[in-house]
Amino acid sequence: MINISHIYAFLELLEKRNFNAAAESLHLTQSGLSRKINAIEERVDQRLFERTTRLVRPTRAALTLARHWTEAIAHYQAGLAEISSPDFDLSGPFLVGVSATSRYGEWQNLSDMFVKAFPTVTVRIETMPSQDVAFCVRNGDLDVGFCGGPIADEKLGVVRIEQIRYRALLSEQHPLASRQSLQLKDLQGASVSLVSAKTWPRVREPLDALLARHGLQVSVGYESNFLDLVLKHIIEHGGIGIHPVAKNYLLPRGVVLAGMADLDLVLENFCIWRKSATSPVVRSMVNLVRRQFADAPDTETPAR
Incomplete structure (x- = not known):
């Protein structure tokens, strides 16, 4: 030896x-x-x-x-x-809030990495709209959240983890479905299917503002609190919709994606936590996020 x-x-x-x-x-x-x-x-x-x-x-x-x-x-x-490491023996419950768009993005990879690194931590995931994720993290009902921005709360630590581009969702039967890319003018006079503006304000508000700014006569023919129902309606009625679609989201049969060359719109997803949090489990998740997204520094957004 x-x-x-x-x-x-x-x-x-x-x-x-x-x-x-x-x-x-x-x-x-x-x-x-x-x-x-x-x-x-x-x-x-x-x-x-x-x-x-x-x-x-x-x-x-x-x-x-x-x-x-x-x-x-x-x-x-x-x-x-x-x-x-002080994190070596981490254990106990860990409650994470995840928005619908974050759920199918970078969160999937981060959650797998966290569970492998800290197998004795019991992770419970709550899926809810982005504004509810931010509210619950701020109030201490969630340990960490992954949600769409903007985040305007000085009590929250924030790291941007991804940008998800808005794209057109079309039924395979739609006349435009064969085209790889669309333009905003293609929506003129269209009746679109969208997620609810009340439940999904961080998705709808920038989209509604952009369509209005371009003066397009676009009507909302159908909206729902659930993206799955929006997609179902698009399939059944040969329709079209617009939504930010994360990379891991599996579209149902009968729906195709198309980019929009002049639709310069993205949804930014963030990891958020209370700055006052002292939990070593929270600290470990935040450190993991920071290591993975070292090129995306913490975003300090002033309070409204």
Whole structure:
């Protein structure tokens, strides 16, 4: 068995290529470092360094050991870091609110990662509209939320996790269904199927404003609190709708997606939590989100 301190000494000498420099870095005497290297050479029955006047040159055996031992040391250090983390023994209930659009986006990947990292935490998921997610997180009824923005509450921590583009949803029987891309003018005079403006204000308000701004004569022929019912209506009536569709959402048979070249509209989804929260489980989820979306810094939105 080779002492791990001997391995550290070996790797340091390999890096420095000089006994004096390596010994100083390790706070050893040169003779002490030499004894560690000799002990390894005796154990593996191989010469590891060719010694010259000032420098040492690693042999092929040394380079082979270095490749494996560097990886082993990295795993050794990672293991120590993991078990010494204050989050290592996390357990208990964790209540997460997820909006319908967030549910089929990045949340799926994040939830899988969190459950694997903290298997003893009991995660319960509540699906609700975005405005209800924000309300419940702020009031402490939810630990963390994933919902559509904007988020305008100085008491909440916020990280943007994705942007979901609005797209046209068409029945396969619709005259425009064969086209890969539509334009807003194609909606002129159309009767569209949409989610309810009351239940889904963060989806409908920007869409309604954009359609009005373009002066399009578009009527809402059908709306529902549930996207599934909107899609059902589109299929049964050969209709058309507009909605932000997350990447993991599975459309039913009979509905096709089409982009809209001049519909520059996205729904931004966020991870939110109370800034005053002290739960280590909340902190762990927030840290996971921040690591995954390092290029999307926390969004501090002033209160209205």
